[in-house]
Amino acid sequence: xxxxxxxxxxxxxxxAIDSLNxxxxxxxxxxxLGPNGAGKSTTMKIITGFxxxxxxxxxxxxxxxFENPIEVKRRIGYxxxxxxxYLDMNVEEYLSYVAELKGVEKERRLQLVNRAVEKTNLxxxxxxxxxxxxxxxxxxxxxxxxxxxxxxxxxxxEPTVGLDPKQVAEIRDLIKELRxxxxxILSTHILPEVQATCERIIIxxxxxxxxxxxxxxxxxxxxxxxxVHLKVRxxxxxxxxxxxxxxxxxxxxxxxxPQDWELDTESDDEIVETVAREIIAGGYGLLExxxxxxxxxxIFLKLTYGDSSPNGSGQRMEVHA
Amino acid sequence: MRPIIAIxxxxxxxxxxxxxxxxxxxxxxxxxxxxxxISLRSFQDQARNAMMFAHNSGGQQLNIHYGVFLKHLSYLNxxxxxxxxxxxxxxxxxxxxxxxxxxxxxxxITSAQIVIGKYLAALAAIFVIMLLAFLYPLSTAYFxxxxxxxxxxxxxxxxxxxxxxxxxxxxxxxxxxxxxVAFAMAVLFNISIWFVGVGVEVVDSSTARSVFEHIxxxxxxxxxxxxxxxxxxxxxxxxxxxxxxxxxxRVIESSRWR
Numbered sequence: 001x002x003x004x005x006x007x008x009x010x011x012x013x014x015x016a017i018d019s020l021n022x023x024x025x026x027x028x029x030x031x032x033l034g035p036n037g038a039g040k041s042t043t044m045k046i047i048t049g050f051x052x053x054x055x056x057x058x059x060x061x062x063x064x065x066f067e068n069p070i071e072v073k074r075r076i077g078y079x080x081x082x083x084x085x086y087l088d089m090n091v092e093e094y095l096s097y098v099a100e101l102k103g104v105e106k107e108r109r110l111q112l113v114n115r116a117v118e119k120t121n122l123x124x125x126x127x128x129x130x131x132x133x134x135x136x137x138x139x140x141x142x143x144x145x146x147x148x149x150x151x152x153x154x155x156x157x158e159p160t161v162g163l164d165p166k167q168v169a170e171i172r173d174l175i176k177e178l179r180x181x182x183x184x185i186l187s188t189h190i191l192p193e194v195q196a197t198c199e200r201i202i203i204x205x206x207x208x209x210x211x212x213x214x215x216x217x218x219x220x221x222x223x224x225x226x227x228v229h230l231k232v233r234x235x236x237x238x239x240x241x242x243x244x245x246x247x248x249x250x251x252x253x254x255x256x257x258p259q260d261w262e263l264d265t266e267s268d269d270e271i272v273e274t275v276a277r278e279i280i281a282g283g284y285g286l287l288e289x290x291x292x293x294x295x296x297x298x299i300f301l302k303l304t305y306g307d308s309s310p311n312g313s314g315q316r317m318e319v320h321a
Numbered sequence: 322m323r324p325i326i327a328i329x330x331x332x333x334x335x336x337x338x339x340x341x342x343x344x345x346x347x348x349x350x351x352x353x354x355x356x357x358x359i360s361l362r363s364f365q366d367q368a369r370n371a372m373m374f375a376h377n378s379g380g381q382q383l384n385i386h387y388g389v390f391l392k393h394l395s396y397l398n399x400x401x402x403x404x405x406x407x408x409x410x411x412x413x414x415x416x417x418x419x420x421x422x423x424x425x426x427x428x429x430i431t432s433a434q435i436v437i438g439k440y441l442a443a444l445a446a447i448f449v450i451m452l453l454a455f456l457y458p459l460s461t462a463y464f465x466x467x468x469x470x471x472x473x474x475x476x477x478x479x480x481x482x483x484x485x486x487x488x489x490x491x492x493x494x495x496x497x498x499x500x501x502v503a504f505a506m507a508v509l510f511n512i513s514i515w516f517v518g519v520g521v522e523v524v525d526s527s528t529a530r531s532v533f534e535h536i537x538x539x540x541x542x543x544x545x546x547x548x549x550x551x552x553x554x555x556x557x558x559x560x561x562x563x564x565x566x567x568x569x570x571r572v573i574e575s576s577r578w579r
Contacts, residue, residue, distance in 0.1 A: 048427045052578040073429040084424035088335065100327040101428040145424070 001026040001153060001183045002047065007056035009042050016042045017207040019056065024200075026152075027180045031198030032187035035304050039207040040187040041081060044155050047185070048078045060153055074103060077151035077182075079159055083142025087131035091122055091141055094130060095148050102149035116144040119174055135162040143171065147178075154178065156186040160193060172196045191300060205304040218299055226291055227298075228263040228272060233285025235259050242282065246274055259287075324430040328438025329445070336408065336446040345407065346453055349400055356396050357389075357457045364388040386471055390458055391546055394479050397454045401447070401483045406507030408446055409490040412439045413573070414500040422576070432573040436491070436566055443487040451480050471548025478545030481558040482538065486511045488565035495572040514538050514561075 002024040009016045017039040024030050032040045045051040047058050049069040057064060063071040086094055095113045104112055117126050120140045125133060130141060139162045146154055159175070160168045175197045178184060188194060194201050195215060202212040211218060232239065235258030243252045243263060248271045251264035265271045272291050279286045336342045364385060371383050416422040425435055458472055490507035497503050518537025524530055534540055541554040 050423060050427050050577070070429045070431070073427055076427065078423070078427045080420060080423040080427075082420040082423075084419075084421040086421055087419070088339070089331075097327065097331050098424065098428075101324060101425070101430060103323065103429055 001028075001061060002185070003059040004043075004047065005057055007043065007046060007058060008054050009039075009046060009051070010054045015207050017046075017053075017204075020204075020207075020209055022202055022209065022212055024183055024185060026183055028200060029175065029179045029184045029186070029198050031194035031201045032185060032204060033189065033191070033194055033201055033300060034187075034204035035189060038204045038304070040204055041157055043204070044078075044157050044185065044187060045080075048076055048155055049073055050078070050080075074149075075152045077146035077149060077154045079142050079146040079154075079156045081157050081161075083138050084145065085130045085138055085141050088129065090127050090129050091117070091133075091144075092126045094141065095144055098145045099148045102151075104149050112148055112150055115150075116148040119147060119177075120144040121170060136164060136167050139163055140167070140171075143174075152183060154182045154184045154186075156184065158188055159186055160188070160190065168193075203300060203303050210303045211299070226265050226271075228265055228275060228289065228291045229255070230261045230263070230275070230279070230286070230290075231288035232259050232261070232279060233287055234283075236284060239279075239282070239284060242278065243275065246271070246278060249275075324428070324434045325438040325441070328430075328435060329441045332412065332439055332442030333445050336442065337449075342408065342446065345404055346450060349404065349450065350453055352400070353393070353396065353454060353457060357393055360389050360392045361461065385461075385465060386468065386475070386548075389461070390472055390475060393454070393457055394475055394546060398479055398482060401450070401479070401486060402511045403508060404450070405443075405447060405483055405486040406490040406493070406504045406511065409443045409487055410494050410500040410503040410507060412443065412491055413494040413569075414497055414503045417498045418500075426573075426577060432570045432577075435573060436495075436570045440487065440491055440566060440569075443491060444484055447480065447483045447487060451476060451483070474548045474550055475546040477550075478542055481545070481555075482542060485514065485538075485558060485561045485565075488562045488569075489514075492565040492569045492572070495569045 004020055004022050007020040008018055020039075020043060032043065034040050042051070046053045047060065047065065049065045049072050052066060057066070059065065060072045061075050063075075065072050086097075089097065092113060095116055096109055099109045099112055117123055120143050122137070122140055122144055125137055130138060133141065139159075143156070143159055146156065156175075160171050163171060172193065175184060175186065179199075186193075186197070198215070200212065200214050201218060203210050237258070239261070240252050240254060243249060243261065248266045248268055249263055250266070253262045253264075254260065255262050263275065265275075272289065276286060276289055364383070367388065368383050413422070416425065455476060458467065461467065486507075489510040490503070493506040493510060494500075494503040496506070515538055518533060518539045520533040521530055521537065524533060535553070535557065541551075541557050544551055544554060
């Protein structure tokens with residue numbers, strides 16, 4: 001559905017995105033992940049035909065974004081970073097105007113507006129001026145606007161920004177619901193969001209794709225990673241040194257209080273056991289111990305900020321689905 | 322065609338239901354209602370005098386077209402120089418500022434359609450103002466006999482000038498994100514076209530002279546307000562509008578690749 005090859009955008013000497021290659025299949029939900037300024041929005045703007053790249057090409061449903069922008073735009077619903085709403089219109093008027101701009105026939109317009117209003121829960125404000133709506137509602141109007149023409153491809157730039165936790169959950173549910181009917185690309189720097197909604201993740205850093213794979217595969221890649229969290233009754237500084245001495249422990253960090261400790265260890269289950277035994281034997285008073293497998297956050301931090309743990313220092317993962 | 326209508330309808334509604342537009346219309350009406358009776362009264366005085374001394378005035382005729390309507394139109398023109406930029410300044414500048422421009426540029430419409438839709442909406446708003454101004458001569462027709470032909474042509478002339486203002490103001494609006502800057506630029510543009518004709522006096526070559534004569538707004542408008550429509554005048558106004566419309570379209574299109 002979406003094919004991007006060797007896409008590059010330069011602003012003067014600054015390279016915003018550098019030879020991106022990826023494809024998105026029909027009905028797939030793909031998350032664009034990256035720190036601020038990584039090039040997520042730039043990539044999305046190019047795919048929507050809003051901006052031209054310096055080199056490379058992007059195709060949507062077989063149409064080239066630059067050769068055939070009108071055909072491409074007919075098939076796209078786009079939510080930019082700032083929802084593009086007219087403050088002096090009411091929600092219903094606005095959505096109907098957008099549908100008209102997108103070339104929806106008059107007969108279908110009302111039906112599609114109703115559908116978008118329903119999906120984004122805007123029923124109670126449909127006759128209110130957008131000017132008077134809260135930020136969260138404006139954001140939802142923005143999402144409704146992207147949906148209203150029933151496009152094949154949805155491109156959502158940070159769709160949950162400015163929403164309260166309940167609304168965030170609703171939008172995630174909405175995205176899950178749309179999966180299959182629409183091809184969706186969404187960008188975010190909020191990790192749980194991709195975990196909750198996306199089938200595939202593309203991690204961008206400094207304009208380059210540093211990883212792209214399914215969530216399960218990315219987690220599996222982080223072999224050997226485990227984090228252990230401990231809480232003890234006694235605050236004793238020498239515990240740190242003692243823990244470091246245990247074989248298989250890579251890093252010891254003291255936590256929020258002197259009683260909390262965070263350990264990076266190898267994935268071996270025995271290590272947890274050893275740590276527990278050590279603490280009890282030393283009489284530190286073990287209150288809590290928990291172990292977590294490396295999660296998306298670790299993968300993300302490692303890939304983008306170059307976490308310098310011994311087994312992953314400086315090395316980049318190159319994965320292609 | 323459909324996107325043009327969609328944009329036109331949205332923008333024209335935006336004008337009509339905007340309290341600021343109504344306020345501007347009301348203020349213009351107030352000012353014209355103050356000035357129009359004054360010129361009417363002074364024309365009446367002149368006419369009475371002329372009748373009294375008809376035997377020694379050498380057959381020179383007073384004409385309500387020159388005495389009242391042209392004055393009325395020149396007041397209107399003066400106001401339009403400021404009002405047209407005020408109306409059109411937001412058309413692109415605000416879209417850019419509010420980021421709604423993204424919506425237009427990612428919709429399946431061309432830059433030309435955007436410009437035409439917005440320009441036609443501006444013309445329609447100006448037409449409303451012209452209708453308002455036309456009420457004054459219309460009411461005069463109640464107690465005076467009026468030669469409608471020249472009057473309508475003169476109004477058409479001012480409407481065409483306002484259409485040129487609108488094209489220039491739209492272009493200014495496309496250049497910037499700030500409506501105020503767009504307004505200031507547009508007013509300067511509108512004023513400056515009145516002075517292009519001054520070039521006639523400073524050049525020597527006869528070719529340059531005739532070029533300046535042709536691009537002088539005054540030259541063309543004078544013919545129209547007197548009631549004659551020349552094809553060269555229509556071509557002049559048409560090409561000025563096309564030029565600035567085209568420039569706006571280029572500016573809009575450039576934001577796609579900049």
